[in-house]
Amino acid sequence: MEHSAPDLFRQQFNEHYPSVRRKLVALIRDEAAAEDLAQEAFLRLYRNPPDQPEAIGGWLHRVLTRLAYDYMDKKARERALTEKQEQSMLSQPQAAQSGEQVLLDKDEQDLVQGWLDALPKRDKQLLLLRYEGYSYAEIAEQLKVRQPQVGMMLRRAGDRLKRHAQKAESVFLHEKKV
Known part of the structure; x- marks a missing residue:
């Protein structure tokens, strides 16, 4: 009996997924990322798919290895960038502000x-919550509105x-001229 492509894929998935996931977890040590990969x-x-169905195991191993290495490279670049930014912040002497700058x-x-x-009041709350780093979901919860509305409300408040x-x-420029 001939299997259709979706049935064959489902069969291959059921057969190989546990080992692919296990290998990814062992390589990258992150369950959620391993699931995604x-x-x-x-x-x-x-x-x-590979040309030879009997080679799927080896093909998947090469693909998962490449995906894992790409993921680890990306994470290493992100860590290096973060460290570089932290070092830059720490190495820059904090400029003493002049009294004039403080007043300005x-x-x-x-x-x-x-x-x-x-x-x-609502616009002020929206803008202050967003400025303080609250997510759209947190803002929606605070203001008792639906989350999809928050973006539009913020844009309007900003406007x-x-x-x-x-x-x-x-007004200031007009008064200055007079």
């Missing part, structure tokens, strides 16, 4: 605070803040 290996098998920074903070205070800033700037 195993799925990627089988996706490649589905899209572009304080004035700027007061100005932004004034613009925020002119916004509706209103921008309009307040532009209005204040135009």
